[in-house]
Amino acid sequence: MRIAMIGVGYVGLVSGACFSEFGHDVICVDSNRERIAALERGEIPIFEPGLDDLVARNLQANRLHFTHDLKTAVTGAEAIFIAVGTPSRRGDGHADLSFVYQAARDIAAKLSSYAVIVTKSTVPVGTGREVERIIRAARPEAVFDVASNPEFLREGAAINDFMRPDRVVIGTQSERARAVLRRIYRPLNLIETLILFADLETAELIKYAANAFLAMKISYINQIADLCEKVGADVHDVARGIGLDGRIGAKFLHPGPGYGGSCFPKDTLALMHTAQEAGTPLTLVEATVAFNDLRKEQMADRVLAALGGSGKGKRIAVLGLTFKPNTDDMRDSPSLTILPRLQAAGAEILAHDPAGMAEARKLMPDVTYCEDAYQTLDGADAMVLLTEWNAYRAMDLGRMHALMRQPVVIDLRNVYGSREMRKAGFDYRSVGRPKRD
Template sequence: MHIAIIGTGYVGLVTGACFAEFGVFVTCVDKDMEKIEKLKKGIIPFYEPGLEDIVKRNLKEKRLKFTTRIDEAVNESLVIFIAVGTPPRGDGSANLDYVEEVAKEIAKNMNSYKVIVTKSTVPVGTGLKIKEIIKKNLEKSVEFDIVSNPEFLREGSAVEDFMRPNRVVIGAESEQAVAIMKDLYRPLYLIETPFVITDIATAELIKYATNSFLATKISFINEISALCEAVGANVNTIAKAMGLDGRIGPKFLHAGIGFGGSCLPKDTMALVKIAEEKGVELRIVKAAIEANQNQRERLTQKIIKAFNDKIEGKIIGILGLSFKPNTDDIRESPALYIIQSLLNKKATLKVYDPQAMENTKRVFPNIIYCSDAYSVAKDADAVVVVTEWNQFRNLDLERIKKLMKGSLFFDFRNIYDPVKVRQSGFSYFSVGRP
């Protein structure tokens, strides 16, 4: 089978490379020429563990190719995935401009029956909208089907998530489209991946409901962390005990600085908007968004208060810039919020991240970029762990302490043992732990 993936970002590239690995012939399309030129040489435009090997192998075996020509890709493919971005608009709703633009381009180039699949996260009703756009822009009379196949991969473990998903969701209107999608995903049948076959609207909503539930879980434990601080309880122990309850489960129950990234903040806001447009109020999702913002503010205030509000000229070291480990993605990263808030108070910022420095330089060109955690610590009045990269989990605390001017250590991912950090001579602040 030949397929096309339009939009070669985190989702599109992983999807394309993994389908090629399954033995499918894949053409990945992007309008970003520079990105495509790099990819043709096997250079991955972002950091994602394991992806480079798969891309290089499938390029070599000629199952994977890259182009800016959507016409050629559509012509030779039976299934066409739309995997372009759906960023938030100012009011929180999803911006569908890229999706609609691609739908028009696909329509103009359709020469035979095609299955057009939305992999991008799109509001309910978008599948039908795409159908209308394609009908209106067709230049030849050809049959087609629309499918919603939302993606659940996580940046940082995207390849593994795609190859071994918890489930595959397929929303379709025709038996033929379902059969083609099942055929495409056949390798996952062998590992007994559950398939949820449903209508398009339900599939579209599954993605938003899932992400909003995950966001709610994080915000829930973060609110509990604030209460823990007020009463002297330990949120880690509470989360552990809660997670042992099979009805709750342990995942997404780690108290910290809150969720970021390109999905949870955007998808929660979009779901609230989708519901509002239909006259439905999603109070819990709204509260999860508010609690997330509150957690960022509350923890940033912890730093400012530790300096009795006199933070001007203080040197603050930030460890971790990406919104989570194993990615270079800084979209909606809590680190950006902390940096901006401290810059507003005229602090001096020294930062380090194993992968996300280049992206951060575009946002904050004038802060100090360091080569590792120890150079961040040098002369710093405070050090703040924002992203729990493995290399920050076991720092030489004695060495950090000696290098620093001050002794404040903020651990906003609860990765250190409070007793040990304090024994090293630090004033230690974590999230929801005595």
């Protein structure tokens, strides 16, 4: 099948490459000519394990193409996916749908035969209907259907998530559109992937409801971690004990400095505002958003407390800047709140991240960036582990201790063992674990 993918950001590029791996003829279009030229050379603008090989393989097989010409992309396509950004709108937190609606107008101008217009971007309820209205208003004679096919890709594991998904959600009431999308996802029949068909509004809400629920799980276990510290319990054992309940599940029960990234922050805000406008406020989601913002500030205060209550004149080594490992994504990362707060308290920050430093330099130019983790520790009064990259899990504790001016470690991801760190001579602080360990 011939597929057009509008947008070569994270979702569009991963989805387009994976569809081509299914055997479809995919053409990805974007107005950014420099990015398109780079992709044609096989240069990948984002860090996602395995994506460079996937793109190169399908470019070589002539199944994956890139262009800045929308007409070229749309002509003959049986499905046109809209995979443009929907960032939080400044001022009110609503999803900014201007790129989606512009894509709809552009498609309307170029549409020449029947196609299913599919919103792959994460969009609020009602967006699909508006996309349909825009196209019909511009081209009353056009023959098309609109569908919703939300993505459920985890950064760092996106290719596996696309190739072996828990489910595929498709929102449309058109049998013709359903038939097209069944054919697109037919390769997943081999692994018996569940395809859930629903109407447009339901499919759009499923994505937001799922992300908000996972965000609530993260905030819940973070609050439980705080309680564990007060009563002498171990949050990891609590998480395991409740996660073994099949109704709850073990995933997203890991304490830390709060969630970030491209999805949870903006999706919880968008769902919160949608519910408020509908007159049915989601108070649990509202509390989750408020607590997560507070959580990041609390983590900075926790670091300062470990330094005696003041950061003035202190040198702090920070390991990990991205919101999670295996990505270079800095969007809404806890580091963007924690590091400036420490600097405002008078601390000097030296930082390292295996993939995120190029982007971090743009956002926090007054941080000192180091070539390796040990370089950050030279003369440090404290080390803060913010992102649980594998590169930080097996560091030489003796070398760490020798490099630091004060052996204070604040492990906000609980990567290290408490007893091991204390035995190595560190003043070790973690999240939600009793001091006796």
